[in-house]
Amino acid sequence: MIRPDIFTETAAALKNIYDTQLPELRQLKDWQSRYRILMTLGKALPVFDSDGHRDEFLVQGCESKAWLLHYQDPVTTQHFWAFDSDARIVKGLIILILAQVNGLTAEEFARASPELLLNELQLQQNISPSRSNGLLAVLTKIKNVI
């Protein structure tokens, strides 16, 4: 069983990242500093237990391993996410995506373009369709689930 509080804990961590680290990232001019922050983002998220790391949650198509959990609130219809990866940069990039879309309804999500932020921060110049690009695989999975 996935423990239900992983979604509330993740939501709190993502909100904090959105409010504090994101503005900081926007200020930084050199790529080293941006990557330095990006690579620490994962530490703020709740740790997955072995249930979260089950193969059924693996996103196919990543060179690194990526697990994506999803929960939809039956009342508000909001979509919530939890995420883990064994690679730090992919994890940081996905966190920046999730920080923008966590808790959105399907209608709200349809109007969002969360990947634009990565271009703005010059973290991933282009989200290429390369099969090794975990980012694209996770984005596609989010879109498919919603």
Added chain:
Amino acid sequence: MNFDLPALRQQFPFFTAHPDWIYLDNAATLHKPQAVFDAMNQFYCAQNSNVHRSAHGLSQQATAAFEAARTIVAQFLNARSSHEIIWTSGTTAGFNQLVFGLMGPVLQSGDRVLISTMEHHANIVPWHIHALPFGVELDVVPLTADHRFDLSAFAELLKLKPKVVSISHVSNALGHIQPIADIARLAKAAGAIVVLDGAQGIVWEKVDVQALDLDFYLFSGHKLYGPTGIGVLYGKTEYLELLRPLLGGGEMIKTVSFSQSSWNDLPYRLEAGTPNMAGAIGLGAAILWLQQQDIAAMQHHKKALVQRFYEGCRQIPGLELLSGPTTNAGIVALNLKNEHPADLATLLDQQKIAVRAGTHCAMPLFQALNSKGSVRFSFACYNSFDEIDRTLTALATAVELLTE
């Protein structure tokens, strides 16, 4: 001959287009000299006609150019005859034809095939598709402690009497050069058919298929300074004669009625459909270009690049090297302790160093190494010492970011 790197590099238009990148993904695909583009351009602009089919003189000219390329390959490998050269679309396609073709005439239920831990998926999955479902069994030569081909374990496994021994000439993931002369000699003595996957080996050294007494040798044009979409399956005539064609259609037949067809002679029997004419001519041009170079000097240069890179890596704390610097064809696989290879590769990409991260189409190898994968730096004759030094600086920056 001497080795003039700037002059050599100038022949590769790619570097003019990307002066700010350092390309160290040469094991994935090589860049091509202008001579290859010229030959293909010339074919399309002045010779293009379908080969072997049409009655007109233009087709005969195209056929002559296409068959001349086959002869270039045959001479390059020292094959007995040019009909021992089968055009494929690449090593992968060659293996699929080979394995499919052996099933029945050569391999039957209960027969064994011997491969190694280091094989590329192209020398694993075709066996899964075409041979294992029919009762063929696959044995695997283990690695030594320093990630080399274990020759004594190989000798033991030969006692199981494999019908076919299929081994890579050079490991694409580690760069280690396999002891191919010993492998071929021992396998022949045990009565096996010997197949070498030359995808990474052919660019390292010249291969004499007769001297080594090889039964099959496969490679891809794009890893030999040639174009994509063309490859070679060399086979001894008597074994090629046995292979069942994987693809049926035009060109490969003698007669066809609605109830049956009889097959053409070699090499056409195994080349159904309109072949990659421009690709074959481009590969011929690549080989002619290569033969004009000092291959020994190229090899020497690549050895020196590997050596320099190794020495630099030893100065960077935390790096774990999976490949050794000796008997190495110019590929270095490494990891940063406790870090994912994808992270290291991304930080290098950010600094415009092109490398590959992952399991390099050799998942069973990394399972054997108990590793998530590696970052692979693969060098070519056109890489410079300056590029090695800049790569080492970039690598040190990436390592610092990941470990601080």
